[in-house]
Amino acid sequence: MKLYGVLLSPFARMCMVTALEAGLASRVQLINTEVKPTEVNAALAKISPIGKIPILETDHGHGIYDSRVIMEYFTHAGGNTSLLPHEGVKRFRILTLLALAQGMADAAVSLRYETFARPETARWPDYTKRTTERINACLDELEANWLVDLQSVTLGSIAVAVALGYIDFRHDALQWRKGRTGLSQFHENFIKRDSMVNTALGA
Ligand SMILES: N[C@@H](CCC(=O)N[C@@H](CS)C(=O)NCC(=O)O)C(=O)O
Incomplete structure (x- = not known):
């Protein structure tokens, strides 16, 4: 999976920390991608019209955003039930x-x-x-x-x-x-x- 963003973004870092806690270190690759609030990033815009980081591209080529959804996706992909219990x-x-x-x-x-x-x-x-x-x-x-x-x-x-x-x-x-x-x-x-x-x- 590819995570577009930079660790300086708190939202991207929250996702990376979640990936590590969910045991997905070897499956998530951080693709360093910076954005500016006044400029469109054409590559990201193809995945998300919002164009903010982070954005995840799954192994199947699906785009997932924003950070909250990516974090939940990582718990699901890692089979983790303690980071976000079902109860x-x-x-x-x-x-x-x-x-x-x-x-x-x-x-x-x-x-x-x-x-x-x-x-x-x-x-x-x-x-x-x-x-x-x-x-x-x-x-x-x-x-x-x-x-x-x-x-x-x-x-x-x-x-x-x-x-x-x-x-x-x-x-x-x-x-x-x-x-x-x-x-x-x-x-x-x-x-x-x-x-x-x-x-x-x-x-
Ligand atoms: N609700 C979004 C917020 C993401 C966000 O604000 N990202 C900032 C970087 S920290 C960004 O992409 N800013 C560029 C812009 O505003 O166009 C999320 O949780 O992922």
Whole structure:
């Protein structure tokens, strides 16, 4: 299978970490593919009209996106039932944690585009403020209500660990650890996993 993307993208890295956790290391090849929010990537556009990374091309040539669907596909392809159990209550709790982490990652990527990629004269301070608030609200929610769930290795905890890594890399100034000792401890432990070490930037 070919995964188009770069590990700097939190969404692509979430997929690679999932592939490793599901035992698919030898079956998933990362094809380094960068995208810009203002330009179409013609090769990717043939698979997905959205044109964002990551995109998976299966061994049968089928396109699968977005990251959430790819992560679920990897658990299926690897025959893994612990990263996303079938049982209803657990499953939807994990999917909600995944949505929370991905919403936070989405805000962190938007903040990067707004404060770095967008021409300075076109920047929108209210948007920057709201997006920063959104990231902080997600961090507070994780600290207040999700620490028990984060003790298990699931699609949800993978996504949280990767999103926090991206915030570290791009938005150090947010100092997300401040006042969030539980979440900090979770991150410190989780990044020791082989799947995280092997997908770290520069790995
Ligand atoms: N909902 C998508 C979001 C993916 C996403 O935002 N990818 C960014 C890179 S981190 C991207 O491709 N940006 C290019 C663009 O906005 O055109 C997913 O979960 O895969």
